[in-house]
Structure formats: C-alpha cells, structure tokens
Amino acid sequence: MHFTINGQSYDAEPDIRTSVLDLCREHLGLTGSKKGCDHGQCGACTVLINGRRVNSCLTLAVMHQDDEITTIEGIGQPGNLHxxxxxxxxxxxxxxxxxxxxxxxxxxxxxxxxxxxxxxxxxxxxxxxxxxxxxxxxxxxxxxxxxxxxxxxxxxxxxxxxxxxxxxxxxxxxxxxxxxxxxxxxx
Amino acid sequence: MNEHVMDVACRPAGLDRSKQGVLGLGLDRIEGPAKVTGVADYAYEATPDGIAYAAIVGTPVGSGRILGIDVRAAEALPGVIAVIQGDPRMPAGESNSRALPKFDTDVILHLGQPVAIVVAEDQAIARDAAALVVVRTEAGEDRFDVEAQPVDTKPEIGFLPPVDKGDLDAVMADTAVTLDRTYTTPVHFPAALEPHATTAWWEGDRLTVRTSNQVIGGARKTIAKALKIDADKVRALAPYVGGGFGGKTGVGAEAILAAIAAEVVGRPVKIALPRRQTAYMVHHRSHTIQRVRIAADEHGVILGMGHESVVAQNDDGEFLEPVPFGTLPLYRGDARRFKTDLVRVDLPASGAVRAPGEAVGTFGVECAMDELAEQLGIDPIELRRRNEPETDPVSGKPFSTRRMLDCYTQGAERFGWPASVPAPGSVREGEWLVGIGMAASLRGNFTVEAQARVRLEADGRATVECDMTDIGTGTYTILAQTAGEMLGLPVSDVTVRLGDSDLPASAGSGGSFGAGSACSAVVLACEDILGELALRMNAAPEDLSLHDGCVSAGGRSVTLADLVRGEPIVAMGKTGPGAESKRTSQASHGAHFVEVAVNAVTGETRVRRMLGVFDVGRVLNRKTATSQITGGMAWGIAYALSEEGIVDTRTGAFVNPDFGEYHVAVNADIPQLEVHFIEEIDTSANPVGAKGVGELGISGAGAAVANAIYNATGVRVRDFPVTLDKLLAGLPAV
The missing domain is CATH 1.10.150.120 ([2Fe-2S]-binding domain)
Known part of the structure; x- marks a missing residue:
C-alpha cells in the first residue's frame, strides 16, 4: 500500500485491520500521534486527513491510500515550532x-x-x-x-x-x- | 556525598545567596518542544528491532477457580508466536515494594485477572488470538456487592492507624450542637491518558524494560523480586510518563508478563493495556462510605469530631484507602475518632489514586463543615477560623508551617466572598440557580530519601542525573532551575537526565514528595561543587558570587569553564526524613472558592469560576506548580459532578471502564481557574523548603463544588457525584 504523510511517500504492507494510527506508530516510526483509548473517545490520536481532523484510531489505513495525512511531525519540529x-x-x-x-x-x-x-x-x-x-x-x-x-x-x-x-x-x-x-x- | 537527613531544620545558604534568580520563576518546561512536536518518547515507543506484540488474557468470571486453559485455537492462528500460561512467575495482579501478588494461582480474585499471554507478530493478531483462548472455571461464591458484605472493623491492612482520643460518643450526647451525616463516594479510576505499557528485552541475563511507571527505582527492585533475579540485572527506563495519578506507582502485571514473554520468545516484546482492560489490571480508588460526626459549642467551636469509614479491597490487596488522612490535623476538638473499616470483595484491587485519603475524605468532612455552619448560622469561613488548631490536634506536634488562615482570608478577598452568604436557592438568573461554596484543602507532606548527581562539565554547563520521573509534574524543569540557582547558570546551560534506574536513586513520583526530595538532593550535590569551586577560587564558599556561568570572589571573576579546567566536577547529594520530620506536623494547605450555576429545568451544573489560595512552602516553578494545582481542581470538579466507576454486582464487571462512559472532565467542563500561592519556605520539610503540590489541588475541591451546588439549589446531596437525577426532585418549581 502507498501513503502520503506529511508530504512524504511511504510504502507499507500492514495487516488489513490496521488503523491509520497503528500504521503511523507501528509501521512507519511516526510515534508522535498517541494512542490513549483506541476507541475514538480521547482524541490523543487526532491527525489531519485532507485538512480535516480525524481520530486516526477509528479509520483504517487501507481507506486512505489517496489522501494527504498530516501528523504532529508534519505540523512543526523542535526548533521550527508551529x-x-x-x-x-x-x-x-x-x-x-x-x-x-x-x-x-x-x-x-x-x-x-x-x-x-x-x-x-x-x-x-x-x-x-x-x-x-x-x-x-x-x-x-x-x-x-x-x-x-x-x-x-x-x-x-x-x-x-x-x-x-x-x-x-x-x-x-x-x-x-x-x-x-x-x-x-x-x- | 553531601548528605542532610532532616534531623534539624535546613536552609541552604547557597539558595539564599544566589544571584541567578531562576528558582521559582514560571519558566516554560525545558522538555516542552519535545512534547508539543511528538518527539518525546513514552514506554510503547522507541521500539527495538524485531519487536513482538503481546496481549493479555483475563479470567472471564470474577470468582471461583481456574480449571484449565485451552490455547489451541489461539496457537493455530497465523502470526501467533507463542501462547504462555502456567509459568510460575506469572502474577495475578500488581506488585509493589511492600507486597507481591499471588503467582500462577488458580484462585480467581476478580474478573479479568491475567492468566495467559499471547505473543504475535502484530497487535491485531495478538488481540484476535487472545479472544480465542478458552479459560474453564469453577464457580465460586461471589462478593461483588460491596454493600452486602460483612464489615471488618479491625482490619490488619493499611498504613494509617485508627485514632480514638477522648470519648466522642459522650461528647456527642452532651453537646447542644451536633451533626451526624453519612457521605458516599464511588469507585474512581486513575485513568492516565497514556496506557499502562511496557517494552521488555533481554540481553543475556540482563533485562531492560521501558515502562510506564512513576517510581522506576522501586520498579526495578520489584520486577527483580517478582522474576527472582538480582536487581542489578534489571534496568527500568521511563524518560516520559503520560500521567500516573497513583495508578503507575507499583509494577503492573503487564510489566512482568512482558518480561516473561520476551524471555520465552527470545525477542523484544511490548504490551499496552487496552483501555477497557486497564480498569481490571490497574488499581482503582475504593468506593467509600463515610460517617462524619461533629460536636460543637454554640459558637461553633468543635469539641469532638469523628470520621469513620468503610472501604473495599480484594483478598490479595494490602492497601486500605486512608479516608480521614486529611481530617486528622484539620480542625480542633479534643475528642477525636478516626478509623477506616474494610469489606473484602471479589473486585479488582483498590489502591492509591491521586491524594489517597484527602481526595475523597474532604467530601465528607468539608461538606459536613458546610452543613454545620448553616446549622449554627455562622459563615463557613468563620466556622473554620474558629476551629483552626494551634498545634496538631492528634499528635500535639507543632506545625512546620501552616498558613491556612491566610488562605481563607486572601481567598475570600480575591473571590469576593460576601459578608453574608445568600440563602440557599435564593439567587436566580433566568433558568439558572446560582450559588457559591468554599472548602479547606490539606495534604500531608512527606520527605523521602533521595539522591542526585550533579556534574559541572568541562564547558561550564551542568548535568543533573537521578532516577526521578517527570509524569507531567515539571521535574525536568525544576531540577534544572535548582541546579541553575545553586551554580549560577541559566536553565539553558543545565541538562537533566531522568527516567533511568541506573541513575542515582530518588524518591520517584508519588505522594507529592518527588519535587521537594529530588530538588533537595540536587541542592546538596551543588553545595559540594560550590565547596570545590571555593577552593579553586581561594575563597570561602559564602564569598562566592555566581551568575550566568561566571564565579566571582575577592574582586576576581572567572568563567565556570575556566575554573573546571577540563575534568568535570562531580558531586552527589542525598536527603531523607529525620528527627525534624518526626518532631513537626507537616502539610500543604489551601482554600477553594467556587461559583456554580445549576439549571432549574435540567439540573445541569456548570462551574462558572473557581479560585484557590495555597500554602505549599517554596514554589519551585510558578507555572508548573499552578498547572498541577489547576489540574487537581479540575479533578475535584469531575469528582463532584461526573466521575463514577459502576460495578455490575451480578458479574463483578465494571459497567463503564472506558472514557466513553467514565466521565473525566472535558475542556467544556472547566472554566478559567485562578490559583494564588502564599509562599513560606518550610525549613523543616526538606533542604529546598518545598511542600507537596501535586495532590493538594484536588483536596477539598469537589466539596467546594458540592457546597456551592447546595447554596444554589438548597438540595444537599451526600452521595457523590452530584448528578442531575439527584438534584431534580428537590429543585424549586420552574
């Protein structure tokens, strides 16, 4: 599968049950997005998908191959804060x-x-x-x-x-x- | 090693003389950029190569015995590496420095007790496989309903001995003004946002765990004890901890299970408890039933006070919620009876959650004081003033510092407390009933043994090292400020290394003792460095003047880098409790003031504003200390209005073990909160003169909200939380 995250291209073959959150955290090394509940109840996993905020634990990675995903790593970095x-x-x-x-x-x-x-x-x-x-x-x-x-x-x-x-x-x-x-x- | 145990009061001259002026300032957290960019790595992150994922299988019933565990279906699932059960080291619950749980037992203590671990290539597979493990059980006689169990009036657990001074029953019988009320509080979950998680790996016979834990020095020893290996073979890492609130003081079963799994499969293994499993595998605060009795003369002077409670624990638990802990030194009165009874239940363990004792005990005593004030026709602040003790009313010890009266006075003034409080239910704005309330706040202060190492590096910068954790409390920043103050350095020139059990042993984060203890160890280490610098300057330590990396004495000024001369100056500091700690009664104090609006139609309560004044000794960082207090105040609001863990008494399950149903405060529940400090350095507490902050804000906060609700509506609810249904029937006609 192919993903665009923070403007960069990533290829990964996660289990089809993998959420966008687990894709980022467990497959791509983008651990800035946090898992607090895995139920869409806490918001710690919030990312932007095509500019809109989404609980990334509640949406499957496989659904977002053509989308622009922005995580906290793409918002700003130490020394270059948003x-x-x-x-x-x-x-x-x-x-x-x-x-x-x-x-x-x-x-x-x-x-x-x-x-x-x-x-x-x-x-x-x-x-x-x-x-x-x-x-x-x-x-x-x-x-x-x-x-x-x-x-x-x-x-x-x-x-x-x-x-x-x-x-x-x-x-x-x-x-x-x-x-x-x-x-x-x-x- | 520069050691100062608190046998005598202590006021380090280096702090008083300092020219840097950095300690106490409301500086931004030094780890802030790492946190806001997601770079800060927690227990489940920074994973080693070859990681495998684990999931824990819990018992499907809450009592009885385990007959067998069938793992065949789970093992057959593609991607499953191992299913582990029957290992003699597998704990049935949490371990801590005082007690280990049962191991590899067939006795079921509660629903969801860990009995097997599934290790798989992927989280989804591990979770799926865990659901395929079949646990066969034999039914037992369950005890899920706490109110239906016999009460043990002489429990042999708990750290707070009962107090029985004078004859409270006789005083209650002989006194004109008496109050006898019962208050109840429900189960509370610590509910840190970061899941309880551990990543474990072995290198030969050495185990490393990255674990979500508040006290990693203790964790290292406890893990070693549970696994029956030497403590020096275990290293615990916790550079960042996503909240603890008491839930992460011990070692959760998941940490031991991750270590066992990593050994069995020969790969690094990580486990994060799913949110709903957290309620079963992490301790909660017990529900409480509190009987509060007060006898007073016609002027409101208290002659006798009782705070007697019943709390719950399971058969393996050693902790007893110390309900009257904050009541002990709060008010005068010669006759005093404080005790806590026990019911044994088949529920997950109860344990220490933020401000054990005070967080819920203040609901009883501070609402009772409000009721007594009304009964006497005295202003609630005035009633408290009249009962301010001069010495500790239980032990007779002098208070180290106690500015409670100032907290009342300044709080009332800043809040705009009226000369005459409006009658309950008398102030209305449209469909909103408006009321005000207040409560006292108190949290016992402890100093715990702590060490720290400070290195003055060749480049003139400093490094502070100890095994403290920063669980959101500001530890990184206050340790940098302390070293900066002592050595004359801006905090940007101080590096702080925490969260590694290989570093000098500190107190860890718990009981609000972390900051005072750890900062004191840093002060003491710095004193040694100042002694060495003085030698090199050919001056006495008291003649040194340090500022922005320069040392001056006798008209000569040298940079620290020049004075260090290539080889770092390394010093250790150590503090701990002593005779002075025992001689004095120590606590942090405060007072909360609240305005609420209760909707006359729906019974919905909105906290409109809340203000508190607090006496915490030296303030180490005004910004982070304020944040800790406001966080506690918000907990108080949520305890008063919504937090309630509900047990299904048919099954021993929690009805609401997640954030969807267990309602912690959300942003819209919390107004702007105002915090003020009365800063009196407490030289009896510890060398840095700071008393505990982290748990003080919650103490009394919820009672102040409940008292304001009563003032708004005229409805006194004694069964917390104060939900809409409990108010509606008593509200005035719309």
Whole structure:
C-alpha cells in the first residue's frame, strides 16, 4: 500500500485491520500521534486527513491510500515550532504531554473550521459563530487531557486564533500572580 | 556525598545567596518542544528491532477457580508466536515494594485477572488470538456487592492507624450542637491518558524494560523480586510518563508478563493495556462510605469530631484507602475518632489514586463543615477560623508551617466572598440557580530519601542525573532551575537526565514528595561543587558570587569553564526524613472558592469560576506548580459532578471502564481557574523548603463544588457525584 504523510511517500504492507494510527506508530516510526483509548473517545490520536481532523484510531489505513495525512511531525519540529506548538509551550497547555500532539492537531483543524464559519454546539448564531472561550472549549472537548491543562490550552488557542478572552487575560493573570508573589513572599 | 537527613531544620545558604534568580520563576518546561512536536518518547515507543506484540488474557468470571486453559485455537492462528500460561512467575495482579501478588494461582480474585499471554507478530493478531483462548472455571461464591458484605472493623491492612482520643460518643450526647451525616463516594479510576505499557528485552541475563511507571527505582527492585533475579540485572527506563495519578506507582502485571514473554520468545516484546482492560489490571480508588460526626459549642467551636469509614479491597490487596488522612490535623476538638473499616470483595484491587485519603475524605468532612455552619448560622469561613488548631490536634506536634488562615482570608478577598452568604436557592438568573461554596484543602507532606548527581562539565554547563520521573509534574524543569540557582547558570546551560534506574536513586513520583526530595538532593550535590569551586577560587564558599556561568570572589571573576579546567566536577547529594520530620506536623494547605450555576429545568451544573489560595512552602516553578494545582481542581470538579466507576454486582464487571462512559472532565467542563500561592519556605520539610503540590489541588475541591451546588439549589446531596437525577426532585418549581 502507498501513503502520503506529511508530504512524504511511504510504502507499507500492514495487516488489513490496521488503523491509520497503528500504521503511523507501528509501521512507519511516526510515534508522535498517541494512542490513549483506541476507541475514538480521547482524541490523543487526532491527525489531519485532507485538512480535516480525524481520530486516526477509528479509520483504517487501507481507506486512505489517496489522501494527504498530516501528523504532529508534519505540523512543526523542535526548533521550527508551529505557532500553536509555541503557544502550548508558553501557556503550559500540557503536563504529561501525552494528549498534546492530538490537542495541537485538533486545534489546527478546529481553527480552520472556525475560519470557514462552521458552527458548533456553543454558537449562538449558527450562520455567524463568534470565536470566544466557550467556542474553543466546546470545539476542543473531543480531546481529553487527564492532567486537565484545559484553561491553558484555551489560553494558547485563543492567542493564536485571535479570540476574545473570557474574564482575565493570560497576561493579567500572570501579572496578578507576580504581584501575589512579591506581596506574600515570607523569606 | 553531601548528605542532610532532616534531623534539624535546613536552609541552604547557597539558595539564599544566589544571584541567578531562576528558582521559582514560571519558566516554560525545558522538555516542552519535545512534547508539543511528538518527539518525546513514552514506554510503547522507541521500539527495538524485531519487536513482538503481546496481549493479555483475563479470567472471564470474577470468582471461583481456574480449571484449565485451552490455547489451541489461539496457537493455530497465523502470526501467533507463542501462547504462555502456567509459568510460575506469572502474577495475578500488581506488585509493589511492600507486597507481591499471588503467582500462577488458580484462585480467581476478580474478573479479568491475567492468566495467559499471547505473543504475535502484530497487535491485531495478538488481540484476535487472545479472544480465542478458552479459560474453564469453577464457580465460586461471589462478593461483588460491596454493600452486602460483612464489615471488618479491625482490619490488619493499611498504613494509617485508627485514632480514638477522648470519648466522642459522650461528647456527642452532651453537646447542644451536633451533626451526624453519612457521605458516599464511588469507585474512581486513575485513568492516565497514556496506557499502562511496557517494552521488555533481554540481553543475556540482563533485562531492560521501558515502562510506564512513576517510581522506576522501586520498579526495578520489584520486577527483580517478582522474576527472582538480582536487581542489578534489571534496568527500568521511563524518560516520559503520560500521567500516573497513583495508578503507575507499583509494577503492573503487564510489566512482568512482558518480561516473561520476551524471555520465552527470545525477542523484544511490548504490551499496552487496552483501555477497557486497564480498569481490571490497574488499581482503582475504593468506593467509600463515610460517617462524619461533629460536636460543637454554640459558637461553633468543635469539641469532638469523628470520621469513620468503610472501604473495599480484594483478598490479595494490602492497601486500605486512608479516608480521614486529611481530617486528622484539620480542625480542633479534643475528642477525636478516626478509623477506616474494610469489606473484602471479589473486585479488582483498590489502591492509591491521586491524594489517597484527602481526595475523597474532604467530601465528607468539608461538606459536613458546610452543613454545620448553616446549622449554627455562622459563615463557613468563620466556622473554620474558629476551629483552626494551634498545634496538631492528634499528635500535639507543632506545625512546620501552616498558613491556612491566610488562605481563607486572601481567598475570600480575591473571590469576593460576601459578608453574608445568600440563602440557599435564593439567587436566580433566568433558568439558572446560582450559588457559591468554599472548602479547606490539606495534604500531608512527606520527605523521602533521595539522591542526585550533579556534574559541572568541562564547558561550564551542568548535568543533573537521578532516577526521578517527570509524569507531567515539571521535574525536568525544576531540577534544572535548582541546579541553575545553586551554580549560577541559566536553565539553558543545565541538562537533566531522568527516567533511568541506573541513575542515582530518588524518591520517584508519588505522594507529592518527588519535587521537594529530588530538588533537595540536587541542592546538596551543588553545595559540594560550590565547596570545590571555593577552593579553586581561594575563597570561602559564602564569598562566592555566581551568575550566568561566571564565579566571582575577592574582586576576581572567572568563567565556570575556566575554573573546571577540563575534568568535570562531580558531586552527589542525598536527603531523607529525620528527627525534624518526626518532631513537626507537616502539610500543604489551601482554600477553594467556587461559583456554580445549576439549571432549574435540567439540573445541569456548570462551574462558572473557581479560585484557590495555597500554602505549599517554596514554589519551585510558578507555572508548573499552578498547572498541577489547576489540574487537581479540575479533578475535584469531575469528582463532584461526573466521575463514577459502576460495578455490575451480578458479574463483578465494571459497567463503564472506558472514557466513553467514565466521565473525566472535558475542556467544556472547566472554566478559567485562578490559583494564588502564599509562599513560606518550610525549613523543616526538606533542604529546598518545598511542600507537596501535586495532590493538594484536588483536596477539598469537589466539596467546594458540592457546597456551592447546595447554596444554589438548597438540595444537599451526600452521595457523590452530584448528578442531575439527584438534584431534580428537590429543585424549586420552574
């Protein structure tokens, strides 16, 4: 079988039951995409197929020989981070890091969906959805983070996607925390 | 080796004098780029050549005896390399440093107990073949319903001895104001996102395992004990661990089984537990039934307090959920009774999940305090203030540091806690009922023996090495910050090597003791290096000034690289508990404040905002410490609202052993969370002066949510989680 992943060509002969996720992880050495549940319940395996986000554990490799697959390895690399990857680092949008590649692939796909005007469950106006924290949280709720870095994930995506913050901005929070440190340090 | 056990309080001068100013800053994680690009490799990754895949066969029933295992159909499947059963080293469950499980037993302890391993060329084949193994069993008398079992009131397991001071029954009978309530919490799964996984390979008689484990030094010894080989023949690697939450503190059966399989087939073998199998092969937190009794005078001053619980464990388990652990030093009151009883069941093992004791015990005691405040007509914060103890009310020991009152005051101020809390069910915005709640947070602090090696390299950079793990806690970064602070280096000049059991033995990640213990070992190692640098500078250590890779003393300034002169300076540090640890009562403290909205039509609860103030000793990295706390707060929200492992009492199966049905918090459940620290360096805790952070955030968080729900609705739910069905009947008319 022949696959195009991150713009590169790969030939592989996986078992016909092999998912796109296992193709990447077990056959092609692309272990950036993570397996959390293998049931499409956690989102750790999220990749982009023809630009749309997909749970790669739920789709068979054999179905995607003519598709463009993008995994986290194709989004950015150490030293050449995508804006979202950089924002996740600065906002601490992760802890253990296991869900992170899926979160970032999902965020890339999600921002594109917003750009196209696709509505979500959180949209007040289905024909003209606003982009705010509620939209980010709703649209990212298919990606579980057991460490629960959710507020920081929202901060990172908001910064890159240009949404309006809810309540305090991240900068305001940082400033408040620094003031807190100065005022309360008992040396 | 520079060793400081905590026999006396300790405050390393090198940290106070430092000019680098890097410890405590909210720096980005140094391993961040590896994590966000997928380069960070976990246990199931970085696979050796010739790997074979394994799947584990579990018992199809939850009690009785195994009569036989028929592997013929599985063996006949093309691609199957071996089906292994009956090996005397095969564990029936988890191993840990205190206890080994049964091996190669025909006794069935619970459904899904591992009994055979299938090894195949491919994951799909292994999984397919595992389903073809037939396990014949003889039925036993099952004990799947925890509420139907006899209660052992004097269990001989568990680490927390019962406390019975004064005569609580008499105080309850004689006091005007009393409260006697029962609260229940369900089974909780640790549910780390990274599956429990191991890759194992042998080189001669030496075993290497890449394993998803929080405490790899302990794992190395435990694996050796289980396999009956010398510990120095085992190397455990865990450079990255995708969350642990207590579930990865011991050695799962899959790690031992992978090692056995690799030996049998003569190839590297890897196993990752499928998500639904994880619920059976990894321990969970027991359900709890908690009776809380409080006797107080008319001013709300507590005279007696009881926290007595019942929890479950299977016949092979040694762990007893220490429900009242956080209650012990929380409030005053001379009469005190704290104990935890046991029911034995035929269910998977219960064990330590994030903040064992406090995570669920605070649901009982902190909701009871809310109920008592209402009964007395006192503000819940004021009630807690009046009961702040001056010394540990159980042991009489002085507190090392305790800023609980400041947590209440600052939290109330920042949150905007009103002078008078609105009556329950009285605030309404359209179809939403709005309420506020608070709870105290406390987690015992421990210091554990830990070593670290620091090398000041020829180029003036430093390398820190120990067998700690970073399970998302920030270990890589805080160790770099600690060494940078002591040696006058930016963190970009410090390399941190963790997750290899060949490195100096640390505490591992568990019980919130990892950061304080490991960073202290690094400080002590650096003290030795400073001593050597002082000699070379012909100065006293206290006269050295180190900053950005330069050492200055007596008007002379030299780069570290010049001072090292080609041969690295290598030093070891070691810390551990001592007399000071025993002399003082140590804990981290905090207070949570929550605003919820409950839909009057559907009973749906939304947490609108949540804020906490925490006393954790020295903050090692403001960003990662904040993240750990907010993660715990989010767990508290999910414990309050949705997490509930349900047992099918007919079969001993979990009804909901996956993320589709066991509802951890999702992004949309969690609002922006606000965390503030009160930083008082705790010189009794450990040399670096840090108390535990990782488990503090969950302690009390769920109770604060439940108290806010009560304030919003007037409905007091004592059976957690507070789901819609439990609220609906009591909600005011729409």
């Amino acid at each position: 804006a979202l990857q950089d924002a996740f680092v600065r906002h601490d949008g992760y802890q253990c890091g296991y869900c992170t590649p899926g979160q970032i692939c999902s965020a890339v796909g999600m921002l594109d969906e917003v750009k196209k005007g696709w509505a979500s469950h959180a949209s007040g106006d289905l024909t003209d959805p606003k982009f705010d924290d509620a939209e980010i949280s709703e649209r990212m709720s298919g990606n579980l983070c057991r460490c629960a870095a959710y507020p920081n994930i929202v901060d990172a995506i908001r910064e890159v996607g240009g949404a309006e913050p809810a309540g305090r901005t991240a900068d305001e929070k940082d400033a408040a925390m620094e003031a807190n440190a100065r005022g309360e340090l008992v040396a």
